[in-house]
Amino acid sequence: MSPALVIVLRILAALGLMLANGVVLIYMLRKVLGHLHLRLGPVHVGPKGVFQTTMDVLKLLSKEDVWPSGVDRALFYLAPMVVFVPSLMAYAALAFSETWRITDLATGLLYTFAVLSIVPIGILMAGWASANKWSLLGGMRAAAQQIAYEVPLLLSVLPVVMIVGSLNLGDVVLAQDGMWLGFLPKWFVLPQLPAFVLFAVAGLVELNQTPFDMSEAESELVSGFATEYSAMKFGLLFLSEFSNSFVISALGVTLFFGGWLVPWVSSEAIQPIAPVVFMIKVYIGIFVMMWIRGTFPRVRIDQLMQLGWKWLIPASLGWIMVTGLVMKLWQLGPQVVG
Amino acid sequence: MTDPRDLVTDVGLLAEGAHDPGSPPAGIRRAPTGVDGLTTEHLVINMGPQHPSTHGVLRLIVEVDGEEIVAAETSLGYLHRGIEKLAETRRYNQLGTLMDRGDYVSGMHGEQAAALAVERLLEVEVPPKARWTRSLVAELTRIASHLIWYGTFGLDTGAMGQFLYAMRDRESILDILEAISGARMMFNYIRPGGVVADLPAGIDGRIRRFCNGFDAYLDEHHALLGGNEIFQARVQGVGEIDADTALAFGLTGANLRASGFGWDVRRERPYDAYPQLDFDVPVGTTGDAWDRYMVRMEEMRQANRMVRQCVDGMPEGDFTAKVPKVIRPPEGEVYASVESSRGETGVHVVSDGSDTPYRYHYRAPSLFACQVLEEILPGHLIADAVMLIGSLDIMLGETDR
Secondary structure, three states: OOHHHHHHHHHHHHHHHHHHHHHHHHHHHHHHHHHHOOOOOOOOOOHHHOOHHHHHHHHHHHOOOOOOOOOOHHHHHHHHHHHHHHHHHOOOOOEOOOOOEOOOOOOHHHHHHHHHOOHHHHHHHHHHHOOOHHHHHHHHHHHHHHHHHHHHHHHHHHHHHHHHOOOOHHHHHHOOOOEEOOOEEOOOOOOOHHHHHHHHHHHHHHHOOOOOOOOOOOOOOOOHHHOOOOHHHHHHHHHHHHHHHHHHHHHHHHHHOOOOOOOOOOHHHHHHHHHHHHHHHHHHHHHHHHHHHHHOOOOOHHHHHHHHHHHHHHHHHHHHHHHHHHHHHOOOOOOOOO | OOOHHHHHHHOOHHHHOOOOOOOOOOOOOOOOOOOOOOOOOOEEEEEOOOOOOOOOOOEEEEEEEOOEEEEEEEEOOOOOOOHHHHHOOOOHHHHHHHHHOOOOOOHHHHHHHHHHHHHHHHOOOOOHHHHHHHHHHHHHHHHHHHHHHHHHHHHHOOOOHHHHHHHHHHHHHHHHHHHHHOOOOOOOOEEOOEEOOOOOOOHHHHHHHHHHHHHHHHHHHHHHHHOOHHHHHHHOOOOOOOHHHHHHOOOOOHHHHOOOOOOOHHHHOOOOOHHHOOOOOOOOOOOOHHHHHHHHHHHHHHHHHHHHHHHHHOOOOOOEOOOOOOOOOOOEEEEEEEEEOOEEEEEEEEEOOOOOOOEEEEEOHHHHHHHHHHHHOOOOEHHHHHHHHHHHOOOHHHHHO
16 A cells, blocks of 8 residues: 555544544443433433434534624634644544554654644634633633643653653553562552542643533533534534543553553453553543543632642642652663563 | 511611622622723623523623622513512412412422411411421422522532432422422412312321431432532632621521521411421521531421421311402401521512402512622622522522512
């Protein structure tokens, strides 16, 4: 095959994965929230309502594309794309197994965070362009949140990078192969538990997920930045949100839970089903996010800012220092991988 | 028996005035200042009547500096149905149907107030069984109404979980009330002279089963929402209403008691079976949203206690007094009030001797709670505004009448 064709196919595969994820995750969210809330969730379309999301996507595709009067037409049109395209790009560096990757990037982790940080710009654009005060407040919150939480999110993963000595997500997984003391999986969540907690909090903020769903905040800001959007433009905003939760969950699994590795099973034996293992772990992570979403109240915007600046950033800096000191004192230099 | 007006003068409100006349009134009439050293402008936001968390059709016009509210104005009347005017063309035993549609989440209390007023005009003696039955259904309704408040208060703070758990328990109560009155919402069960029908056979067992389960459920509810640290950080110390302000605005019910002023119509001006019932009136200290939350949670526990007492002590006898089919009370006027889920629900009837009221006034506690919003909102964030509306437990059906 020509290299160009391979690239096109890989991008299409990423797009397919993203869209399939969106459909599955929306159904999953409805069912999970439903059962958490003593309801059933969708039941009517298809067996156990499995085709409900498909029908909803068809509905979004066929709906009239509403342009409210007074919107900034160029920005209003661009914003869903600015949100959607980086979400798709973020799949590029994920390592589903040793061989299953869209690209093998040496700076995969940095790249993923870089493209994800474009998303809030789109949200700010959407909020500004909508000519709606609630949307504007939502967009502004997204910007403030982004500035406050991008830093601790990056800092929280630095200790792992320091241990591994590579930004390649595949290398990070391979570094977690093996056992400590013969029975503990060598997952970074054990020595790096504080880093994982910081990552989880900052990741939830980054995702706009409850309890930090500031820019959407349905009970406060109606629907935040998405208030004026309808039809597939809304669909793209929505899809990107679900896709991002997949990406952050995948990063969490890669960095702290051994990626496609299964404890007590050798990495060679797991190779044939590695992508399946990875997907299962990612979905467990997403389930936890949905669980939080179904239970927790929302923090207030000023409390969120205080948490970010006063606690998360100092804590993540402190933990980097601790990790560095321990590595230096016990001579635990970066392991050479691959 | 204490008249509320005496209470107000007792704490010196009428003598000194609750509001410093020098301070500017809360409201949107001030021009946007836009002078913060920078060229920032205040934003005037129209919150409601279609906003998702204004509990129906409350409209708030808020002026915000960033997200901080500098002034707020409530705009009412989106649910006006002319209940008071309609009452002038209704016969006395039809008033309950109108009251059901006022505070439609706790309809029994409105019916009770109307029935008490008419009975006072007629000077009719209500048989004990009717009085105990009324207290029973009133306390069940109180739990059902507070559960709605509990669920939506959580929604206002952004939590979804507790709402449907509250609905589960409310559903059991509505089933019981349906068995008693035949309706789940617009009961029309309490009539002048008593109640419309005797309690159905076997209902006491159902109510007891609910009561026994509900104590444990209430602990769960409290642990789920009140035990959450994010929720505590959201409500503690926010939206404080001190006793003076609460009295000056005419707040009653849990909103008043949360500020430490223990006024409860059931205790101060007892009616129906309340003189014989044993219950505590929970009071708060600072009057913040957390106190209002705690007072209402405790009220549910006390209501559950009273429901048990009502079932245990239910006397035998008639369920209604002998009241003519067409009631023509003597000329005169009377005020009767009950402690509804939201405060003192009162009915003032002026009779001209005909079969319909000459003038009918309905004192809705939520109307007063809406007014205090203008006072407490400035200085809080938009997110707090939503939470504070929920913490006051307003019901727009009775506000606009």
